[in-house]
Amino acid sequence: MATDLHTYQLKNGIRLIHRPNRSEVTHFGLIVHTGTRDENPEEHGLAHFMEHMFFKGTAKRSPFQIISRLEDVGGEINAYTTKEETALYASFLKQDYRRAMELIQDIFLHSSFPEKEREKEAEVILSEIQGYDDSPSELIFDRAEEMLFPDHSIGRNILGTEESLSRIRNGALKKFQTENYATDEMVLSMVGDVSFKNFCQAAEKYFGDIPQKSRSRERVQPLTVSAKKIVEKRNAYQKHCMMVGPAYALPDQKRLQLYLLNNILGGPGMNSRLNMALRERRGYSYSAESHYSPYTDTGVMMIYFSCDADKFSRSMQVTREEIRKLRNNLITDKRLSHARKQLMGQLAISHENNEHLMLTSGKRYLLFNRVDNLEAIRKNLEQISAEMLRDTANEVIDPNKLNTLIFE
Numbered sequence: 001m002a003t004d005l006h007t008y009q010l011k012n013g014i015r016l017i018h019r020p021n022r023s024e025v026t027h028f029g030l031i032v033h034t035g036t037r038d039e040n041p042e043e044h045g046l047a048h049f050m051e052h053m054f055f056k057g058t059a060k061r062s063p064f065q066i067i068s069r070l071e072d073v074g075g076e077i078n079a080y081t082t083k084e085e086t087a088l089y090a091s092f093l094k095q096d097y098r099r100a101m102e103l104i105q106d107i108f109l110h111s112s113f114p115e116k117e118r119e120k121e122a123e124v125i126l127s128e129i130q131g132y133d134d135s136p137s138e139l140i141f142d143r144a145e146e147m148l149f150p151d152h153s154i155g156r157n158i159l160g161t162e163e164s165l166s167r168i169r170n171g172a173l174k175k176f177q178t179e180n181y182a183t184d185e186m187v188l189s190m191v192g193d194v195s196f197k198n199f200c201q202a203a204e205k206y207f208g209d210i211p212q213k214s215r216s217r218e219r220v221q222p223l224t225v226s227a228k229k230i231v232e233k234r235n236a237y238q239k240h241c242m243m244v245g246p247a248y249a250l251p252d253q254k255r256l257q258l259y260l261l262n263n264i265l266g267g268p269g270m271n272s273r274l275n276m277a278l279r280e281r282r283g284y285s286y287s288a289e290s291h292y293s294p295y296t297d298t299g300v301m302m303i304y305f306s307c308d309a310d311k312f313s314r315s316m317q318v319t320r321e322e323i324r325k326l327r328n329n330l331i332t333d334k335r336l337s338h339a340r341k342q343l344m345g346q347l348a349i350s351h352e353n354n355e356h357l358m359l360t361s362g363k364r365y366l367l368f369n370r371v372d373n374l375e376a377i378r379k380n381l382e383q384i385s386a387e388m389l390r391d392t393a394n395e396v397i398d399p400n401k402l403n404t405l406i407f408e
Contacts, residue, residue, distance in 0.1 A: 012212040013184035026192025027358040029089030033185035045160015056117035189362025240407040247299030266290030
């Protein structure tokens with residue numbers, strides 16, 4: 001555990017994590033280990049829909065009053081939904097921390113889900129879905145996970161469909177909340193110039209009376225299918241290609257190896273191997289990247305590029321060659337040292353964003369009951385050898401075992 005972190009647990013099982021700083025702005029969030037993978041088939045899109053409905057009225061506040069409660073003092077409130085978690089969070093001046101915590105408690109516990117607002121919000125989300133459908137470079141990521149995990153909730157997109165949204169009613173929202181929001185799977189996270197004592201006292205006041213409860217629905221581990229290739233006609237100007245396969249889950253000790261390998265292959269740096277080979281050297285592609293997304297019981301590795309149709313075959317050949325090099329050759333000591341420094345630099349910069357730090361600290365504490373500091377991560381990175389990276393590449397990114405999805 002990082003030395004500048006403080007933790008506490010309420011009697012109902014809700015955990016607290018606190019990181020002090022000297023900023024005038026404080027960040028607070030409630031993170032729940034419930035996401036779209038916890039939906040039944042007929043509930044597709046419900047978890048994300050609920051995130052929207054949290055801002056549409058409570059027993060004592062109208063939608064305008066919810067928005068104004070923090071904005072009146074210069075703060076802001078937001079939320080997000082992923083496959084495995086939901087978060088409500090806020091940023092505000094440090095003296096307004098009680099106001100922010102009470103507001104998040106109110107909308108989390110007392111949302112009324114009014115029917116009129118439900119109908120309006122369904123239209124908003126439907127427009128969001130249509131926007132994705134019009135963007136092949138975004139849609140292909142959702143479709144790739146559907147391809148990897150067919151007939152499992154973790155493979156379905158987060159937003160839902162027009163048909164599934166039309167089925168969502170007030171009762172379904174409350175039922176999902178009752179069955180999935182468990183106090184032993186909630187974390188309250190704060191980063192700011194509020195004392196740990198004051199944070200704990202406010203948490204007891206606003207969240208301590210929530211009845212202790214465990215999840216009533218069990219998660220089912222997804223199974224992947226044999227590798228296949230699908231080509232879809234999209235009438236797009238460019239071709240889009242995604243190679244996708246299973247990867248290490250969050251508890252896997254080799255997770256950090258794959259983070260490092262992914263950074264080398266197609267991470268956010270402009271000097272990633274895919275970007276250098278496809279864009280900088282040859283000008284074949286504007287977008288060439290890879291992504292590793294670990295979940296609690298599985299993981300996903302994605303390799304993506306887009307290009308003009310006449311460059312597709314050559315782009316695929318170059319991509320496969322870059323994968324082959326990682327699988328067959330050892331990275332030099334110099335390149336490995338650079339890769340470690342690059343990943344550490346990216347992590348350090350992200351830690352400078354206090355809102356991001358609050359959310360990631362809360363998520364890590366939720367999943368692992370601890371948060372490693374940067375020095376611990378650096379030491380773990382130093383233990384990763386070139387041989388370990390080559391072994392990881394052979395385990396995870398075998399082109400013959402990856403599913404391939406092409407939009408053309």
